[in-house]
Amino acid sequence: MSGALIGYGRTSTTEQEAGLEAQRRDLTAAGCAKIYLERASAVSERRVLRQVLDYVRDGDTLVITKIDRLARSTVNLWEIVRDLDAKGVGLRVLNLGGEVVDTRSATGRLILTIFAGFAQFEREMMLERQREGIAKAKADGKYKGRKPTARAKTADALNLHQEGKTPTEIAKALGIGRASVYRIIEAAAGSNAQNAVL
Structure with missing residues (x-):
């Protein structure tokens, strides 16, 4: 069954408008019939994503530009893929190591798993470096924390x-x-x- 390509893009609330526009451009170029965009941090509630997941139907394909625009972690990514599978919906990632990856194929799922693992590892390493930097700044008496x-x-x-x-x-x-x-x-x-x- 041939369905529609539905695009989803997200930037965090601190990112520039240009990031959202770049995703819109890439999703449009990929042939998305409908595009949903939102500004929300990875940890906050993503209402637009919930709307997209409710909207997609059997035969549709959800299209994103990068994994971190959709999921918070590898586990979260596979929860979303599982929910999409249950509805007969595929997931396509436009920029995954220079390749377009689609979960409708076994190879696509394998590549997605590997890259999602790398993305989560990279994110955890970044947070670890951030925590170490804060601990050092506190020890040196230079850490002020966030302004209230x-x-x-x-x-x-x-x-x-x-x-x-x-x-x-x-x-x-x-x-x-x-x-x-x-x-x-x-x-x-x-x-x-x-x-x-x-």
Whole structure:
């Protein structure tokens, strides 16, 4: 059964727009009939990916540019491939060691397994080097940690809240998470209640 090519692209929230556009271009060139794009870190919830996995049908092929745009780990990759298999959907990776790899063939699955293992190993090595760097910086007294972005914007968040803005609008305006906005509002309400008692 011949189905459609469905493209999926992702960049982390910190990456440039150009990364997303490059994936769109490659997916379009590959002949994708429909393309889904999202900005989400590898560890955050990926709502658009969930939509894609719900959308694809028997005979379709999900097309991605690179493994790390789709999966967090080798295990996660094979969970996705298993779910696609159950729906009769193939997975095609456009840039895997210079080759186009399709899970509909045994060779494609083998190559995908090998490269996914390398990608996970590389990611783990990078995280290990990062942890070692942080430990060294702490030992040298040079590590400052991340700046508390949301805390620094507490006054602005409370001002917007008093103006009647919703937590979603405040989060968008200040570039912080909605959960952070709720924490700021709740902390302020608790502080006001405590002051009233005193």
